[in-house]
Amino acid sequence: MSDSTGNSADGKRQFGFTTTILHNDRSKPIEHGSLHKPIHTSVAFGYSDARQLASVFQGKEPGFRYGRQGNPTVAALEDKLTRMEDGVSSICFGTGMGAIGAVFQALLRAGDHVVTSRFLFGNTNSLWHTVAGQGVAVDFVDATAVANVAAALTPATRLVFVETIANPRTQVADLAGIGQLCRERGILFVVDNTMTSPYLFRPKAVGAGLVVNALTKSIAGHGIALGGALTDTGEYDWARYPHIADNYKRNPPAQWGMAQIRAKGLRDFGASLGPEAAHHIAVGAETLALRMQRACSNALALARMLAADRRVAAVHYPGLPSHPQHGFASALFRAHGFLLSFELADGIDCFDYLNRLQVAIAASNLGDTRTLVIPVAHTIFFEMGAERRASMGIADSLIRVSVGIEDEADLLDDFRLALQQ
Template sequence: MTNHQFTTQIVHADRLGGAEHGAIHKPIHTSVQYGYEKVEDLIAVFQGTAKGGFNYARQGTPTTAALEAKITQMEGGQGTIAFATGMAGICAVFLTLLKAGDHVVASQFVFGNTNSVFGTLADLGIEVTMVDVTDAANVAAALRPHTRMVFVETIANPGTQIPDLEGIGALCQQHGLLYVVDNTVASPYLFRASSVGAGLVVNSLTKSIGGQGAALGGAVTDTGLFDWSGYPNIFAPYRKGDGKGWGLQQLRKKGLRDMGGTLSSHAAQQLALGAETLTLRMERTSATALALARYLEAHPAISRVLYPMLESHPQHAFARKHLKAGSWLLSFELRDAAQCLPVCNRLQLPIKATGLADSRTLIIPVAHTIFWEAGPDVRAAMGIADGMIRLSVGLEEVEDLLADFEQALAGA
């Protein structure tokens, strides 16, 4: 199937991977325990010397394994681990691959919950320096002898900043650093992080890949580009056999077995079904978001629109170079910040809710909700104004959304 296109591979993955009884989807495996005829076979699974196999569902099931195979295929990687949520995956990366005394360089525009995790890392003795990653020179200036990792998001939420993905990748390769890219907003359809040298790719499966706001999930994919044999934080029990698998093995053992961030089989199948329509949804929502962005940019009540495919976007050149389209995330600012809540309330189609990449358009005032806890100083550093509104554009017809915004903004 490697000679077929992106969606063709995904929709036929289960049946060609050997689904039972000729089924076109992998079944939901609910068993927690997995038994073997010989105890030696069980030992091989425990010690990681067996090719495949399951022992206890906290480390995965045949259903989560099928989803992992799909994500690996999407990202063009060598392996994936599924987690209960995207944040579980991010925490596993940080807490299983970093130690006290290590240093991380991260984007100053990261998702609010990720920013909160950085505070936890600091309490554990892991230092994080946050910089403007739209210029790789800022990352280079922040590097230290004990820097282990660089962490960025393909498209930042909510400001839609795009890092110098290629420049940072070259920098990480030069210094032997682990380059971690959160690809949630772009999705592996619009962008493959391996193309810029990322070693690990994070996806919140809840969002682009699942796509319907019906199941939580996350994934970490190893692209095969990072040399784990030279990484000092791999525990001795995992330094066996092919070094290419050391990173994922430690993530699975520590992130799933020890920390318990396990994805259920029921959620895994629902997310796998959502993945089949990823291409269609990303193309539709990207086209609608661009049309809406152009409309808002021309409206007198709007002071600024943030969408990567607008020519006015500060990183538009990066977007055109790396992305197939702009995705579903769109933010804008009202000239009169006092109109922020009234405009949201006058809109009839967008649902006033947190979350992203649902089938339905979602709207939220940013400073009052998802970045309220961060405080005004952090918001200012991230470019989040009091009048900023975030949209997650859904599958509605663009004409209906445009008409709704027309009436809602008339009073502004």
């Protein structure tokens, strides 16, 4: 928090989002005055005093143990992500799915119960079905209405998991309502912020205790590095969580959850982020706000154009007033995101249409600087089958668009000309 002079309670100046990220590495000493944290490739860290080595392993003082559990380059990125999400600490993983998997690995036990949105990224959906086969009950509900989440809760519910904007149909969860419900019930609220990013939205504002970011997407932005992260916002009281092992309770309760997640997700499960990828992600994050402003502006213009074309049967984008959760998105997000999807009118083959595009690229990533398109039912959601796709509102002609930062006129012409042909 800052006062009217722009200073925080400790007297330090407070800066805007991009200024903070650009200069975050220099908030701590860096070797040789480097402007970026260097890439530390070593997996081992030596100590001249063996007692200090033991103290680091026992958690009595800070330090690095082994590359699987972190290194200086990854730690610098974690610090940057914590600032981006206004949290208390972050842990990086090799992928976004590694981050979500660490939640299950570290916090859930057989007999526990999870409530999650039924509008989920395909791989996350698959993961929760795997979890359900290992003794954890999982209920998939329509999280656009908090009443559906409330009806699914049981005494064994340990966490509620939702995405901000669902991939690919762009449903927006009732984030504020669910956050309030979880506060009242003492349940951990986990929010995947990938489709919005910390620039558009901070889930801490609605009471999320843990925030997931697939760093591969908008935060890195250039499609050259895989990564994921969990950020503890400080909003959840870990003293209320029933599965914290005694050896992680040596520290203050605010640190219990992340200490267990780091140990189980990195030390035991090995879902670690490498230093080279961490460096790429950290550099990409510096331009997050600039890229998101352009991508969101392009997405809104494209959504409006497609919605006005008779050859398009439906457009799904939270920025359109016709979107069922337009009100939620407008109240919470700085802009309405880079992701949209649309359905072609009967008689238009989605593959032929995609093959006519010259700017947009047929590819499966999201949050790239380039516009990427994919026929959803035939690729990333093919494995779940027609019945499951229908329950999620995924039509056979649905095309997902991750809108990039191209010149707006070029982008609109590309989609328009492909329709005309």
